[in-house]
């Protein structure tokens with residue numbers, strides 16, 4: 001599995017082969033020779049790389065990122081991607097996200113609800129190369145389906161699905177089956193992987209529009 005150009009495995013002290021991107025530090029992470037440590041335990045996308053899924057992401061891709069929170073992961077994405085539209089609906093983390101975007105001219109924070117793509121359709125370019133989704137909210141498949149309109153025909157969805165956001169009591173495997181079934185209304189599911197040991201009860205999904 002190849003990493004996108006702009007993502008490398010670097011050494012940080014005694015640790016070799018750690019994911020890193022090049023850019024301004026964003027959240028107090030270690031930086032060596034300009035390379036920022038990207039901790040897979042703090043990032044679903046980082047974990048997706050560590051798990052060896054072929055995300056299809058490339059350096060310079062246009063990315064729509066859903067569930068940006070305070071910018072931990074999307075800061076790394078904007079380091080290697082092209083225009084990166086970061087949607088987050090909670091005002092407090094967006095304050096931090098704006099600071100992260102200050103040093104990243106390709107990162108565009110949007111204080112918007114990912115369930116209402118019509119509210120940002122005038123800002124986000126059509127035909128993005130990838131949607132990266134980590135919303136951890138009920139209705140994760142619906143969020144992916146309603147944002148599919150932004151994807152290029154040969155683009156892909158790279159999502160982290162959290163079982164407990166859908167149902168705290170159900171068996172995660174059953175929740176994932178249900179979510180994948182719904183995703184298939186608009187996507188071809190290419191690869192999946194449970195995200196342990198990085199993230200409990202999460203499923204990484206790579207899918208293409210159909």
Ligand SMILES: C[S@@+](CC[C@H](N)C(=O)[O-])C[C@H]1O[C@@H](n2cnc3c(N)ncnc32)[C@H](O)[C@@H]1O
Pocket residue numbers: 042043044045066067068069070071072073074087088089090093112113114115134135136137
């Ligand atoms: C697990 S956190 C994301 C962490 C982030 N992706 C990272 O790795 O740095 C999930 C985020 O999704 C946001 N979220 C949940 N539902 C959303 C929605 N409908 N629209 C936009 N953001 C949403 C939450 O406010 C929260 O900040």
